[in-house]
Amino acid sequence: MTFIPRTLGVTLLQVVEQYPVVYLTGPRQSGKTTLAQHVLPGYRYLSLEQPRTRDEAVNDPERFLSRVAKGAPGVILDEVQRAPELFSYLQGFVDARRGGPFVLTGSQNFLLSQSITQSLAGRVAVLELLPFSLAELQRREALKPRDYESSLADAALPQRPSGLDLDELLFTGLLPPIHDRGLPPTTWLDGYVTTYVERDVRQVAAVGDLADFQRFMSLCAGRVGQLLNHAALAEDAGIDRKTARRWLSVLQASYVVTVLSPHYVNFSRRLIKTPKLYFLDTGLVCNLLGITAVEQLRTHPLRGAIFENLVISELLKVWRHNGERPHLYFWRDRTGREVDALLDFPGTRVPLEAKAGETLSRSFFKGLGFYRALQQEAGSPSGVAADAAADRPLGVLVYGGDDSGDHWGHTVRPWWAVS
DSSP states (O other): OOOOOOTHHHHHHHHTTTOSEEEEEOSTTSSHHHHHHHHOTTSEEEETTSHHHHHHHHHOHHHHHHHHHTTOSOEEEEOGGGOTTHHHHHHHHHHTTOSOOEEEEEOOOTTHHHHHHHHTTTTEEEEEOOSOOHHHHTTSOOOOHHHHHHHHTOSOOOOOOTTOOHHHHHHHOOOHHHHHHTOOHHHHHHHHHHHIIIIIIIIIIOOSOHHHHHHHHHHHHTTTTSBOOHHHHHHHHTSOHHHHHHHHHHHHHTTSEEEEOBOOOOSSSOBOOOOEEEESOHHHHHHHTTOOSHHHHHTOTTHHHHHHHHHHHHHHHHHHTTTOOOOEEEEEBTTSOEEEEEEEETTEEEEEEEEOOSSOOGGGGHHHHHHHHHHHHHOSOTTOOOSOOTTSOSOEEEESSSOOEEETTEEEEEGGGOO
16 A cells, blocks of 8 residues: 655644644544654554553553653554543643653544643644545645645646546545555445444434434435525434534534535625535545446536535645635625635635536636626725736636636636646
């Protein structure tokens, strides 16, 4: 198995020099342990999944910390959600400079992140490792947040990767084990869903009926890229709204789904204030929708929404894998006019549309053109430079083909170059 370099590795190396504790979190099987061990090969590694290690950490935390830190340049503690009692002792340990740095890894769940940040406030850096980005999968350097705006308008693109098919990628997803080991995606993702539901949901969220929760996940997959309507989701799932909100929080806390907030720029129109729902992996979406073959996906009615999900998740990785908070939103008014993503850079806002079609069509640019017209009508927003400058396109279209360049006043980028 060949290690695929992760963009977050550079940031991890930096923050262990700056903080006594680093919390490396993200979805299950996103490669957290592999990354930590590869980037920090001299660190002592222990897994709290091991009963003996966990018992010592819980029953005698002071002795445990002293033992694991002795003679080591640093310590990796894996699956720390298994011993959250350790965090308060870790605070005193690092404050007394008795050892460290400590890299804590785990799949975030209810109260874990809150427990860490409360116990270790001011001492911990939180990093999030999501599934592979397209750049990582292609073994090339990913785009940087600070350079992203200029790179979107750059005509120079990386070389088109051979053998990379869009529908196969959407179907397979980007969780590392499938690519590292060449595993059949359907079989592996079936096990992933079952393990997640049985292990995380039962132990952490105390969901009584796991079959109902798994059906809820499938209903969420059917709403990918749509405005989040808790009432409709609860009704279809046969549960009350409170339960629907709680179960959605479980999915968010464990990095299965994410929500994209609307941007509240007022162009003299009433704006939608409801977030949109996305998954952090398209392979998981396809699995929950019952899509069992690439051919089935090619003609599936949700293919466009799944492609949009891919683009949004790739944009999130550009920021998250560099240890930064994304300034990513969507824009939509009450009449249904919208742009899929709005990138809020210092001094400018760039609208972005995602279209799965392989042939460029003028209709693909309709939302971008409408947003541009509103900006021109409203003038430059307070503190934001005019986006319609003559020397740069206003909007960006990411689509399912291979063309690039400027079309109808906007930048076009192929799907494989979005990150």
